Amino acid sequence: MWKNGKAQRIIWPIRWQQAKAALMKQYGTKILYGILIIGFIISIIHAFNDSGGSAFGNIIETLIIISLLIFIVSIAYLLFSFKYYSNKVSFWILFLASCPLSINYIRYSAAELYLELIDTTTPKEYVYNLKVDSSKYQADKIRLQNQVDSLIKIKIIQKPSELARRYFNGQFFNDSIERDWAIDLPTGLDYMETVIDTLFYAENGNDVIAGLLINKVYNDYMNYPNGGVEFIGRGFIYDKTEIKPFKLLRNSVSGHETYETCSDKLRYFYLKKIGSYKNRLNMNDIRFLYGEK
Incomplete structure (x- = not known):
């Protein structure tokens, strides 16, 4: 009895492994094609039901997920039964087709994780560390917040100029007035609150020269079709001597439902992400703030 029991304990795992291998061989490639078909169906649904850039973004996201699934499952198949799948042309077609998107996404995710774990990508010798x-x-935060709010209310600034034909905000003018937006924020939003998130100062420690701001707005397209509150973050250069003191930088973060998530993403982008690009500097880099020495 003991011998039979011991033999069964040895035989059953072997049979189970053999059964799994048989199932994998029988259905392995079919499962991969099933994943691919499901991905195409979901992409078609996005194409017909979503709108504009949202549809394109969702389709790309679906393709990435499908590629990752095929890539991971294929690796598992090769580990369990390399000899069998090494001769399957259809398997290799799917596996190799999934590699570019999957490998790029894995590399991108690893780089993003690294950025999340560090404080900044700015080299230590160039990190802004001025104490105020x-x-x-x-x-200064309150003063600039009030100034932004006042510029939003003013909307348009006008200054005398030479008589000329000009175009502004969808209209042509033939006069001696030069018109411009008081601050270059989108005009189709209902601005509820401005928060200065971060400030950077000149070397004298007195004058604000740059910073990060967050606008709390009501956006009709947030949680569409209901509309809702959205937090939008931007970087800016500040010069109190200019008629337009705020020069908003091109990169912004949007779509956030809370101030905290918007602030985290804004700081992540301007203090880490930008510096990871070639020939670009973070906002906390003194070469960006004060120029090359």
């Missing part, structure tokens, strides 16, 4: 009195810092 906290009361001054808070006072």
